[in-house]
Amino acid sequence: MSDAGAPVPASTKDDGLDAALLDRLFNQSVVGLHVLDPQLRLVRVSSPPGSDLAERVLGRHFTDAYHLDRPNSTGELLQRVLDTGVPVHDRLVHGRAEGAPGPSRSFLVTVFRLNGKQGQVLGLLAAVVDVTEREKARTRAIYRARLLRNVGRSLDMATTCQGLVEAVVPGFADFAVVEVVDDVLRGADPPIGPLGAEVPLRRAALRGLKDAEGRDGLVSDTRRLPAGTPFALAVSDLQPRHVALDADSPWLAADPQTARVMRALDAHSLMVVPLTLHGAVLGLVSLYRGPGSEPYDANDTTLAQTAAVHVALSIDNARRYERDHVIASTVQRRLLPQGDSARIAVDTAHVLLPGRNIGCWFDTIGLSGARTALVVGNVAGHGLQTAITMGQLRTVIQALAGLDLEPAEVLARLNDTADRLAAERAALPAGDRLHRESLKASCVYAVYDPFSRTCTVARAGHPAPIVIAPDGSAPAVDVPEGPALFASESAPFATAVLEIDEGSILAFATGALLPDDESAARVRRALARPDPNLQRLCDGVVYSQPTGSLPDGAALLLARTGRVPPDRVATWELVHERTTPAVARTLVRDRLDGWNLDDETVQATELIVSELVTNAVRYGTPPLHLRLILDRSLTCEVHDSSPVAPHLRHARTVDEGGRGLFIVSQLATHWGTRYDQHGKALWTEQEVPGLR
Numbered sequence: 001m002s003d004a005g006a007p008v009p010a011s012t013k014d015d016g017l018d019a020a021l022l023d024r025l026f027n028q029s030v031v032g033l034h035v036l037d038p039q040l041r042l043v044r045v046s047s048p049p050g051s052d053l054a055e056r057v058l059g060r061h062f063t064d065a066y067h068l069d070r071p072n073s074t075g076e077l078l079q080r081v082l083d084t085g086v087p088v089h090d091r092l093v094h095g096r097a098e099g100a101p102g103p104s105r106s107f108l109v110t111v112f113r114l115n116g117k118q119g120q121v122l123g124l125l126a127a128v129v130d131v132t133e134r135e136k137a138r139t140r141a142i143y144r145a146r147l148l149r150n151v152g153r154s155l156d157m158a159t160t161c162q163g164l165v166e167a168v169v170p171g172f173a174d175f176a177v178v179e180v181v182d183d184v185l186r187g188a189d190p191p192i193g194p195l196g197a198e199v200p201l202r203r204a205a206l207r208g209l210k211d212a213e214g215r216d217g218l219v220s221d222t223r224r225l226p227a228g229t230p231f232a233l234a235v236s237d238l239q240p241r242h243v244a245l246d247a248d249s250p251w252l253a254a255d256p257q258t259a260r261v262m263r264a265l266d267a268h269s270l271m272v273v274p275l276t277l278h279g280a281v282l283g284l285v286s287l288y289r290g291p292g293s294e295p296y297d298a299n300d301t302t303l304a305q306t307a308a309v310h311v312a313l314s315i316d317n318a319r320r321y322e323r324d325h326v327i328a329s330t331v332q333r334r335l336l337p338q339g340d341s342a343r344i345a346v347d348t349a350h351v352l353l354p355g356r357n358i359g360c361w362f363d364t365i366g367l368s369g370a371r372t373a374l375v376v377g378n379v380a381g382h383g384l385q386t387a388i389t390m391g392q393l394r395t396v397i398q399a400l401a402g403l404d405l406e407p408a409e410v411l412a413r414l415n416d417t418a419d420r421l422a423a424e425r426a427a428l429p430a431g432d433r434l435h436r437e438s439l440k441a442s443c444v445y446a447v448y449d450p451f452s453r454t455c456t457v458a459r460a461g462h463p464a465p466i467v468i469a470p471d472g473s474a475p476a477v478d479v480p481e482g483p484a485l486f487a488s489e490s491a492p493f494a495t496a497v498l499e500i501d502e503g504s505i506l507a508f509a510t511g512a513l514l515p516d517d518e519s520a521a522r523v524r525r526a527l528a529r530p531d532p533n534l535q536r537l538c539d540g541v542v543y544s545q546p547t548g549s550l551p552d553g554a555a556l557l558l559a560r561t562g563r564v565p566p567d568r569v570a571t572w573e574l575v576h577e578r579t580t581p582a583v584a585r586t587l588v589r590d591r592l593d594g595w596n597l598d599d600e601t602v603q604a605t606e607l608i609v610s611e612l613v614t615n616a617v618r619y620g621t622p623p624l625h626l627r628l629i630l631d632r633s634l635t636c637e638v639h640d641s642s643p644v645a646p647h648l649r650h651a652r653t654v655d656e657g658g659r660g661l662f663i664v665s666q667l668a669t670h671w672g673t674r675y676d677q678h679g680k681a682l683w684t685e686q687e688v689p690g691l692r
Contacts, residue, residue, distance in 0.1 A: 032107075032128035035114070036062055038121055040078050062126075068095035078111060082124055085113045092131075106135040140303045143172045147307050151314050155321040157185060160314045161205035164285065164307065172303070173287035175208025175265055180275070180283035180315065182222060187323030190280035190316070195235035200224055201283060208265070208288070225284075226254040234272045235281050240305055242271040242296040245288075261288060269295040273304045275312040282315050328358040328384045335391040336361055344568065344631040345450030346372045347560040349534040351542055355553025356382045359390045359441065360510050362557040365401045368674060368683040369637060370450055370564050370629050373401045376508040376557050377443035377462070385434060392421065393441060393485070404674035407445045407458035408493040411482060414443065415460065415493075418485040441485040444508055448500065450563045455498045455506060460485050463514040470503035472528040504561045505537070512554040513541070527558075534560050568630045574613065576622040584613045584626055588636075595630055601688055604667045605636060611664050612638040612682050615646050621679075633669065634686045641679035 035044040040062050063071040088111045108129045114122040150163035161178040169176045179201040184190050200222045225232045229251045230241040245262050252259045269289040275282040348364050359379025379390045396417045400410045442462035448455045461484025479496040483489035514520050526544040531537050570591045574580045585606045592602045620640030629635040668684035
């Protein structure tokens, strides 16, 4: 029976099969095969037809035949396989064959030891696969991920541009520059392309070799794009360009800046990508490659365009934010005190640090009796609506201050207003952005009285003031904290009365300056330095802050306590009888003559004092005091111990009385009643020509 279908014994196989197989592997395989002897010299190499690779490398040590990025590491790997027989699979190495043009390429190497029939070591077999394109694609994916991570997380244009250059250098570029249209950096709308040659671009970020940075200027330099250059062409048709740099290129003569960069880097390849959005030009990205890097190709251009789209969108978002921030900051500045707030018994200074938060405010409000209200507050948030809310609260607190209420009562009524504002916002349509934004604010309100040497303070979710005594010490300040404005809490506000020595410094600041005990101690140290100039002390607090510690901005209000000069105040204790108004008129006339006030002011003041004293004698209770204060206006005060306040009314023609307060209201610029634990005071203020 025939055995034609049975396997052929190994001993009967054609001896030429092995040779044919090896010939095919070494001449037709897409995998590069390298046979090395025990001395790691190449004895056989697969190479494509027409290649002279074998002639150039045979007989040479592996690390001599190939220019490897890490030759020692590769040599140790080969020797270890030769010594141990343990193969190495898919090890990535970078290099190029001897005499091969271009930069290094990426190879995936697998190495086996070759043993003879008796187990003797014959050498190594290394299978090499060129994975350069795969590695390029993987590297581009890494740069793309790095770009998404670095860019778009900030609404600051400089940070956005810096994120781009940090994502691409080093690796994708050896030197990168981002230029933005100058007006766009200021928040203006970007121009529609093509970009005219007269439009300046400002360098917003750069990264690369220090030598190139030093020779090519600094961030914030501006330039106009020379005609006939890749830069001008890119912003003309809004398409990227990648060009080979050659010192003999004619267009470099028109662009000496690029020529300097090229020489400093020895750059051979340039890619220019416009930053565009909806046909508008925001800027330009320039990427350079030097020795050791491959020229840019179409795949690189695709990645650069993807990056440019993401960066352009981020820059436009930052531009819109910058414009809104500038508008909101302008509104904030307009809503804050604009004129001189000097008072007779207190010296003040302030500083407002700009930042993301637009809700900081401060106020110095003159009150009757030479008293001064000191206010600092903060509405959390940014944008125009935050500034508007701040303005609403500041207006309310100014109106409440004029009512001579206790600080706790002022904050309680301010909180009522905050609740109404919150209710109005909650009533907005659900689609309105403001409907989803909660409101939060804090405020501290204090009143300094130079006659009692006290400062009465109340606070709503705000840091307590810092007090620095004349000797530089910082006594402890205990001011109960009330709930923040717009909070859901309904706890009452409390008032603390602080006894203040003349020459002390009161510091009121927003929470950004006083976030913790260490920050408060730093502020106290800055204020404890002796300096008669309060503004310098105010600036010193700012200088003491760590760099970058106040990104949201802050407000600081300082007040140095003083007294009313003895020659600017007169006080009399009056008897409680019917002749007292006449006596008061005489005392006032003599005092005003001593102050050299004009006759019209003297006559008006006599009449005011006569009416106030008459009212106190008829309806008040002793003791009775009269006080005149000459400040930026003339203040008259009549004190008595009765808690009953008179009311302004319009007397009928036949009435014999009832016109006193009406007359007072016509002669005085301001008038009112204030209460304390000892009774009440009726007061008036008159504008006196020449005092302001």
